[in-house]
Amino acid sequence: MASKETKQRGRPRSFDRETALEQAIRSFWEQGYEATSISDLTRTMGISAPSLYAAFGDKRALFDEAVAEYGRLYGGFLPRAVAEEPTARRGVERALREAAAEYTLPGRPRGCLVISAAQNTAPASAEVAASLREMRLSNIRDIQRAITADIASGELPATTDAAALAHYAGAVIQGMSQQARDGADRTTLEAIAELAMKAWPETETQTEREGAGETEGTGKAADDPEKEPEAKAGKTRGEARRTRPRTADRP
Amino acid sequence: MASKETKQRGRPRSFDRETALEQAIRSFWEQGYEATSISDLTRTMGISAPSLYAAFGDKRALFDEAVAEYGRLYGGFLPRAVAEEPTARRGVERALREAAAEYTLPGRPRGCLVISAAQNTAPASAEVAASLREMRLSNIRDIQRAITADIASGELPATTDAAALAHYAGAVIQGMSQQARDGADRTTLEAIAELAMKAWPETETQTEREGAGETEGTGKAADDPEKEPEAKAGKTRGEARRTRPRTADRP
DNA sequence: CGATTTCTATATCGCTCGCTACAAAAAGAC
DNA sequence: GTCTTTTTGTAGCGAGCGATATAGAAATCG
Incomplete structure (x- = not known):
């Protein structure tokens, strides 16, 4: 099946x-779905x-495709950083740092489409709002x-409130998106991200390790956003974090 | 000057x-301006x-009045907490704490009208968006x-980046608003607020500083020694409530 | 009591919305 | 070529938008 040899029969798409x-992504990104x-x-x-x-079908289908x-x-x-970094701290730290860059890249709409495109939603598009909210919660x-x-x-203290810490990180990201829309520049967002990480609980094994002089070497390279396509950025990444080396940072 | 004694002449408003x-406030608060x-x-x-x-004039005038x-x-x-508390830390801390309550009070739309009612804005209402953005920046x-x-x-270290810290606090608040809209409950938001404050710089003169009496400490000392036993719905009127004195943040 | 003033309800206005008939246009298949 | 298939531009559908013209209803004034 799926032989692509057959030529299109009718008038070709222009x-x-x-x-x-x-272009549709840009429009939805800038103005939101309703507007x-x-x-x-x-x-x-x-x-x-x-x-x-x-x-594309209808407006809703086009929007769904644009979101995908x-x-x-x-x-x-964000899911990429969390999945790829060996610790949550580094994952969130990287995600925040990348958000600062992604949300303010010149030539792009500001902020996050998922965070901002659902608000101001009339009852008629409640489905759209619910769908995007589910993505944020995911x-x-x-x-x-x-x-x-x-x-x-043991990387984090047993007393850590995981749900609270996760919601905190989500709030900071969403707040950064909002501020990017309001004109905050990359430097400002990076300062926000750096400050936010000061609230992260102390690593349990902080003093003992730290011998591996990794510090900067690999971090620089892994820093570049939007490099690998990352097959599906979709959800339901149940065991996505199995990549945790757990052996410090660098073999 | 204008005496209101003169009776209305025509048919009275019903x-x-x-x-x-x-009611208009509720509608705009829930759905935003456009929707x-x-x-x-x-x-x-x-x-x-x-x-x-x-x-009320037209839709725009009604909205302006509703926002006011x-x-x-x-x-x-937020401005009340910042203005009334003797230090910025306590002001922001109180604002975050109050935001957690205000954004999730039962029987009210969730989140902050100013933060959420302007997004998803079509070019036709750019003025509205700009006006609300200016309020957030303010x-x-x-x-x-x-x-x-x-x-x-001297309350904060001289090395503190005031702009960054302010934007951080604003981002956390805006993120909390977003999450409130997404269903986060008060407990979750309070945990976010508490975590966020761990990023606040250490007070310079953490040990003493009480008697030294900075200038503005004159009348501002109305910083209430715990008298209100956690007023429930007491939302307004800047009574600064505080669960513990300023000695330490950790139990 | 009219006369005047102001509010209320009905019934739209012109406009834009998301969406779609319709037929001409442009390609391959015969 | 003719037939079939698909895309194209025009033109317009019903519905809802923000906002109003109009006339009747309800109050005070002289």
């Missing part, structure tokens, strides 16, 4: 679907309404899972 | 203007459209001013 989707009208979309995507509906692509291209840094659950694992492994 | 405004339609408003306010326009009244009734706790400037004063007085 626009690039991915480019058009990219982005079909005529906004047809203008920025450079196509007519019937072409839009033929290629947004997660693949822009918004996946991100917080991801963080909480990492924290719980660190408590179990 | 609804209570303040009650109607209160709240005139028919939403006439339904919840219990009046017809012409009555609404006669009593919101600040008077609900949203003024709140952050208030915090920053208090921090700068504390640095000058």
Whole structure:
């Protein structure tokens, strides 16, 4: 099945679907779901309404596809950082640092589409709001899972309140998104992120290790956001954190 | 000067203007500016459209009045806390604590109208968005001013980055608002607030400092020795409640 | 009592919304 | 070429938007 040899029969599409989707992402990212009208979309995507509906379904389907692509291209840094770093602290620290950069990159809408595109939602689009809220809660659950694992492994004190710490980190990220929309620059957001990490509980085994002179060497390279496509940025990453080396940092 | 003794000449208004405004606040608070339609408003306010326009002007004027009244009734706790507490730390700490309560009070829309009602804004209402953004920035400037004063007085280390610390506090508050909208309960928000304060710089003169009497400590000493036993719904009127004296933060 | 003033309800206005018929246009299949 | 399939632009659907014209209802004034 799925032989792509057969040529399209009818008149070929005169626009690039991915480019058009990219423009739709920008519109939704900047204005949110409700406030982005079909005529906004047809203008920025450079196509007519019937072409839009033929290629993407309806407004809701286009938005869903835009959100999925947004997660693949822009918004996946948080679950990625949490999944890839060996400790929750470093994961959150990296996520906050990357958020500071991602939320303020020149030439992009500011802040996080998922955080901001659902608000101001009329009852008619309650489904959209609920869907995006679920994504935000899922991100917080991801963080909480990492924290719980660190408590179990002794990386964090047994007295740590995992849920509270996770919600704190989520709040800081959401607050940073809000402030980015309000014009805060990258430096300001980075300062916020750095301050926020001062609230993180002391590492249980802080004094004993620290011998491995890793410090900067690898961190610099692993710092670059949006590098690997990360197959699916979707949710339901049940055991995504099994990559924890648990042996300090660097072999 | 203007004597209100003169009786109204025509047919008297058949609804209570303040009650109607209160309902308008709820609608805008829950749904935001854009998503709240005139028919939403006439339904919840219990009046017809012409009555609404006669009593409040247009939708924008009604919203402005609703925001002003919101600040008077609900949203003024942050500037109040910052202004009334003797130190920025205690001001922010109190503001965060009050935000946790205010954002989740039963029978009220969740979160902060100012933070959430402007997002998802179409170009047509750019003015509204700009106006609310300016209010958020003003709140952050208030915090920053208090921090700068504390640095000058030696209450905070001279190395403290006032702007960064202020933006951090603002981000935490905005993140808490977002999470309140997403269903976080008061306990969760309080845990976030408590964690956030662990990032606050150590007080310079942590041990003594009580009798030295800085200038502004004159009348401001109305910093209430615990008299109110945790007033339940006592939301307004800046009575500074405090669970423990300023000796230490940790049990 | 009219006369005047002000509020209320009905019934829209012009506009934009998301969405879609419709037929011409452009390709492969025969 | 002719037929079939798909995309294209035009043009417009019903519904809801913010805002109003109009006329009747309810109060005070002389």
